[in-house]
Amino acid sequence: MPAPDMQTFVAELESRGWLKRISVEVDPELEISEITDRVTKAAGPALLFENVKGSDIPLLINTYGTKERMCLALGADDFDEVAARVKTLIKPEIPTTLMQKIKKLPELAQLGRLPPKIVKRGVCQEVVHTDDADLTTLPLLKCWPEDGGRYITLTSVFTKDPETGDRNIGTYRVQLVEPRLCAMHWHVHHDGARHYRRYKERGERMPLAIALGGPAIMPYAGTCPLPPDIDEALFAGFLQGGPIELVPCVTQPKIEVPATAEIVIEGYIDPDENLILEGPFGDHTGFYSLADYYPQFHVTAITHRRSPIYPTTIVGKPPQEDFWLGKATERIFLPLLQMLVPDVIDYNLPMFGCFHNCVFVKIKKEYPLQARRVMSAIWGAGQMAFTKIIVVVDEHVDVQDEDAVLFHMCANIDPKRDIMFVDGPIDVLDHASPYFAAGSKMGIDATRKIAGEGLIREWPQEIEMTAEIKELVARRWEEYGLR
Numbered sequence: 214m215p216a217p218d219m220q221t222f223v224a225e226l227e228s229r230g231w232l233k234r235i236s237v238e239v240d241p242e243l244e245i246s247e248i249t250d251r252v253t254k255a256a257g258p259a260l261l262f263e264n265v266k267g268s269d270i271p272l273l274i275n276t277y278g279t280k281e282r283m284c285l286a287l288g289a290d291d292f293d294e295v296a297a298r299v300k301t302l303i304k305p306e307i308p309t310t311l312m313q314k315i316k317k318l319p320e321l322a323q324l325g326r327l328p329p330k331i332v333k334r335g336v337c338q339e340v341v342h343t344d345d346a347d348l349t350t351l352p353l354l355k356c357w358p359e360d361g362g363r364y365i366t367l368t369s370v371f372t373k374d375p376e377t378g379d380r381n382i383g384t385y386r387v388q389l390v391e392p393r394l395c396a397m398h399w400h401v402h403h404d405g406a407r408h409y410r411r412y413k414e415r416g417e418r419m420p421l422a423i424a425l426g427g428p429a430i431m432p433y434a435g436t437c438p439l440p441p442d443i444d445e446a447l448f449a450g451f452l453q454g455g456p457i458e459l460v461p462c463v464t465q466p467k468i469e470v471p472a473t474a475e476i477v478i479e480g481y482i483d484p485d486e487n488l489i490l491e492g493p494f495g496d497h498t499g500f501y502s503l504a505d506y507y508p509q510f511h512v513t514a515i516t517h518r519r520s521p522i523y524p525t526t527i528v529g530k531p532p533q534e535d536f537w538l539g540k541a542t543e544r545i546f547l548p549l550l551q552m553l554v555p556d557v558i559d560y561n562l563p564m565f566g567c568f569h570n571c572v573f574v575k576i577k578k579e580y581p582l583q584a585r586r587v588m589s590a591i592w593g594a595g596q597m598a599f600t601k602i603i604v605v606v607d608e609h610v611d612v613q614d615e616d617a618v619l620f621h622m623c624a625n626i627d628p629k630r631d632i633m634f635v636d637g638p639i640d641v642l643d644h645a646s647p648y649f650a651a652g653s654k655m656g657i658d659a660t661r662k663i664a665g666e667g668l669i670r671e672w673p674q675e676i677e678m679t680a681e682i683k684e685l686v687a688r689r690w691e692e693y694g695l696r
């Protein structure tokens with residue numbers, strides 16, 4: 214079972230030799246970033262900085278920075294194991310015989326246990342600071358040299374729709390402005406910002422809480438691209454294999470947070486208040502996102518465990534820790550993408566594409582211009598809609614093999630005929646789009662062309678040795694004296 218809280222997860226990592234404690238004093242301004250960047254890029258361990266300058270709280274980073282650690286957090290041997298569970302959830306096999314029904318019962322019982330459970334008490338409230346709450350007691354990082362300030366980065370931001378009460382959890386960075394004031398950087402396309410607009414329309418104050426830590430899957434759950442109005446806490450329960458325990462906040466009782474969180478920052482946003490300048494921030498695009506105006510988040514309380522740790526992360530030029538959070542999503546959400554776009558056999562968000570810049574898609578082409586239909590569908594599918602470049606290849610191409618995709622892309626296109634441009638919403642962090650959050654996208658049809666797809670001459674066969682000869686040579690390899 215996935216670890217029920219971050220300290221248990223730290224112990225699990227440590228017992229496997231996947232965590233390193235650093236006891237010398239380090240500076241949360243830039244020094245931790247440079248150390249972490251080097252360690253992540255070398256596929257090194259999770260890091261627990263026990264002596265962070267200016268704070269008594271140890272700092273945990275690079276927690277999810279390898280496939281093994283991301284899988285351990287999910288309590289799975291492989292991402293595909295979780296994807297298979299998602300598949301049975303959305304496409305259940307309907308039992309017909311009595312015996313099959315009886316066999317299904319435990320599975321059904323488990324489904325009923327997934328919604329979060331509200332409890333009265335949680336370790337996250339062992340210590341409560343209200344009037345004396347002060348964010349500068351936490352070891353907040355300044356990640357990159359030109360950053361506008363210090364940031365809380367691995368957040369789970371809990372909000373509710375004021376009309377329906379539907380909960381949302383999103384991972385949104387938060388910039389420290391004053392000891393009890395932050396800037397809340399939720400993108401206009403994300404659910405936290407949508408909730409904010411609802412409060413603004415109603416002229417009501419928006420209660421919210423930022424949880425740090427909790428079950429090991431919690432920081433991941435906040436990054437999941439679930440459809441609006443699907444509660445990430447429910448999905449977290451699915452990943453956890455049992456309900457997430459939530460406890461009402463002390464000063465914002467309408468909002469509940471994970472009972473096992475390390476630290477919780479409670480507060481509100483007044484939608485009538487001015488926005489404040491947030492950023493610049495060294496972002497996962499490999500560039501600084503430009504400073505812009507975001508809501509003011511006023512802190513009303515900080516609660517924490519008796520001896521908390523502070524989980525955080527940095528983003529920047531890939532690979533960073535978030536690459537593995539993204540890979541987990543790519544794999545786990547494949548069955549959901551296939552529900553929307555059944556043509557997709559497999560896909561790959563290559564590291565260099567930084568999530569939204571590029572996706573490789575594999576289809577079994579059965580009719581003309583099918584690749585274009587797939588592109589259009591992807592540009593309408595949740596957060597995949599922000600994909601700037603889509604490359605579609607045929608079913609024999611392994612999309613996980615980037616060279617193989619690029620080989621077919623270069624070989625199989627007549628650029629004028631096979632590249633399609635569309636306009637649409639673009640990721641807020643994209644700096645190349647002509648407008649903020651709006652610009653163009655490109656689809657490259659790298660499939661073999663067939664009748665109905667424009668003027669095509671006879672299409673040659675791709676070179677492939679026969680299976681017989683391959684087998685023969687494999688068998689005789691030693692005989693040839695080659696290594």
Ligand SMILES: Cc1cc2nc3c(=O)[nH]c(=O)nc-3n(C[C@H](O)[C@H](O)[C@H](O)COP(=O)(O)O)c2cc1C
Nearest residue numbers: 383384385386398399400403404405436437438535
């Ligand atoms: C490390 C990390 C930092 C992120 N920072 C932000 C952020 O500052 N603002 C934002 O809107 N999304 C950010 N995201 C992306 C969102 O968490 C992600 O798109 C999520 O699915 C949004 O959830 P929502 O659809 O419920 O709003 C970040 C993701 C990761 C992995």
Ligand SMILES: [Mn+2]
Nearest residue numbers: 381404439441
């Ligand atoms: Mn959401």
